[in-house]
Amino acid sequence: MSNFRNLLVWQKAMSLTTFIYNSTSHFPKEEIFGLTSQIRRASISIPSNIAEGFGRNSNKEYLRFLNVSISSLFELQTQLEIAKNITYLSETEFNTLYEDSRELERMLVSFTNKIKQRN
Numbered sequence: 001m002s003n004f005r006n007l008l009v010w011q012k013a014m015s016l017t018t019f020i021y022n023s024t025s026h027f028p029k030e031e032i033f034g035l036t037s038q039i040r041r042a043s044i045s046i047p048s049n050i051a052e053g054f055g056r057n058s059n060k061e062y063l064r065f066l067n068v069s070i071s072s073l074f075e076l077q078t079q080l081e082i083a084k085n086i087t088y089l090s091e092t093e094f095n096t097l098y099e100d101s102r103e104l105e106r107m108l109v110s111f112t113n114k115i116k117q118r119n
Helices: 008-024 035-054 059-085 091-117
Strands: none
Touching: 008 035, 008 059, 008 091, 035 059, 035 091, 059 091
């Protein structure tokens, strides 16, 4: 594969990040430097680390960046739960975001396992 943009896992991460930005746009203004920022930074980290790792010279380095992506995804899932609990996200919106994040989680784990098999 010649370009990280062709990776389905990167495309899914980009889609989730876009959805996150749209969903957090209605959070209270006092959260702009709090939960809104945290959620957005965690979501941005996922596709960014997939892309950055793609450009590295070894599978070992790539795996390190994929693990950061997975960690950021878990952080995001936690923050989404918090946003739901304090009613910044509706149950429906949370469920959609959470299910999308779980699908991305499965894709990232599978992709990581494929890279591990190359070693």
